[in-house]
Structures are given as structure tokens and as C-alpha cells.
Amino acid sequence: MARTLVLLRHAKAEPEGDLGDARRPLATKGRKQATALGPRLAEAVGAVDVALVSSALRTTETYRLVSQQLRVREDTISDELYEAGPRQVLAMLQALDAGTSTVLVVGHEPTMSHLAHLLHDAQDDLARQVSLGIPTAAACVLEVPTAWADLDRSTAHLHQLLRPEG
Template identity: 60%
Template sequence: MTTRRLVLLRHAAAEHEGDLGDAMRPLSAAGRRQAGAVGPLLEAATGGIDLALVSTALRTRETYRILATHLSAPPRVVESDAVYEAGARSLLALLREVPEDTRCVLVVGHEPTMSTLAHLLAGSGREDLAAQVSLGMSTASAAVLEVEDWASLDRSAAALVDLVRSPGQA
């Protein structure tokens, strides 16, 4: 059976909301550096991404565009309001609909959804990482999980195998 990878990435650091509104917050200068630094790390951790599900918030789209310049092959990209608005359970429902021939999915989203879903799915793997993820994920951090198939993805059905962080993250 083919093992698949799910990468749950919290967007890089963004500017404060101000008058722009949450969805239009751009990345800060530090966030642009984070996104550029995490791109090669994600490529190394995954060996390539087939599908990127990206929230429609400006900061997630910018995070993805910057990190994607470091990917060896461009994945299929779906920008979705559903990812922006998703809680852990609704994002899980979206992931269950991923085609079975998809080997690696990257989700670029928001806290607390990214860490909550990673913790919900992690039934095995590195317990030290699961404990860290349960406390939340810092900006430009990604939980890398191994899953057997997309359609039956559920609580404790994945192995948390890595936590990728932009350099300088704790």
C-alpha cells in the first residue's frame, strides 16, 4: 500500500490587521523571509507536493507563492474559502475528498485549525512532536503526517513524522 503525506502548514508571519480586515493581511518582511526559508525544507521533507490547498487569505496565498519557488515541480493549486473558514473537522472532510492517486497534499492555513487537525489525526509517530503540536504551531511551521488513504482519514489514523519549522523558530 502506498503511504501518502499530508503537510499542514501555518502561514508565515503577517502584518497586524489594522483597517485591512483579517483576510487582506499581507505577510510582514519577517514572514516573507520565513516563507522563503520553509520552502526548501518542505521539499526535502516531502520529496514533492502533488496538491496544494491554500486558504484565500492574502497571507496564506503569499506564503504559498514564495515557498512554491523552492519546489521541484509545481503542484495543482486550489485556493479555497473553505480552507480559510475551516475548523479541524470541516478541513478533515475536505481532505477525505482528495483523489486517492494524490501522493502528497500541502494545506496552507491558519491556527488553531492546523495544530488541532494535526493533533486529532496523529495516532502514532513521534510523541515528542505530538506534544509540541498540541500546544499550537508557530508561523511557517508544518506538521508532516503519513496517511494510508484519504477517504478513510479520521482521528488517530495518521503518523506524525516531522515538524518542519522555518529557521529561527522554536
């Protein structure tokens, strides 16, 4: 069974200010980014079986806007994902039901780029680009040839980095 993993960094957020990091909303630019990315994600991956979304306001807002263009069967808003590093997110993915084919994770930097780099099975231009970090509203699309339980270092292939603008 072919599996797809999408690691999406939230769209551009307002500065922290007095709200605190978890309550930062999307900036106007971020709302535009997320709205523009939705159709590109839908075209690239089709439907999503499971969406794992950080509980931070900017990630839930990004997800809400992106998912208007995607068919998502099930989603989970997770406090754990808000502070998770790459290995913690990997553990969440390894625990997924074996029948799940497409997963969207909406999270934060540097976790999204570090996890994509960890999972990618090649040292190519995409790997170098992702190793430097990914911009807001960018999505790493990985092909996963293994079962979720077997997902680990160098077991997936990063084949696309999607951005809202071309």
C-alpha cells in the same frame, strides 16, 4: 501507496489594522520565513500533488514563496479553507482523489495544529508540542498509511515539525 500530508501555518503577517483579517499581508519577517521554509519542505517531501490554500492574503503569499522551491502539480485557493475548522479540512482531505500521494494545506491556527493532533496516532513529544499550537511558518509533516477517504482520528503519524530555521 504511501501518502504524505503537510499542514502548514502561514508565515508571520502584519497586524490587522484597517485592512481586515483576510487582507493582512506577510510582514518582512514572514516573507523571510516562507522563503527559508521552501527548501526545507522540498527536501522533506519532494513534489506536491495537490496544494489546498486558504484564500487569505497571508496564506496565498506564504504559498507563493514556499512553492518557488517545490514542484506542485495542482493548487486550489479556497475561501472555504479560510474559515474551516479541523473537521472541515478533514472532509476536504477525505474527498481527495485516491491517486493523490502528497498534499500541502496552507492554513491558519488553531486549525492546523488541532488537525495534526487529531490525526496523529501517538502521544509523544511532537503530539504535546503540536497540541499547544504551532508557530508561524511551521509545517506538520504526517505519514498517511490509509486512503484519503479513510483518514480520521489517529490514522496518520506526525513524524516531523519543520520550521524555517534549523
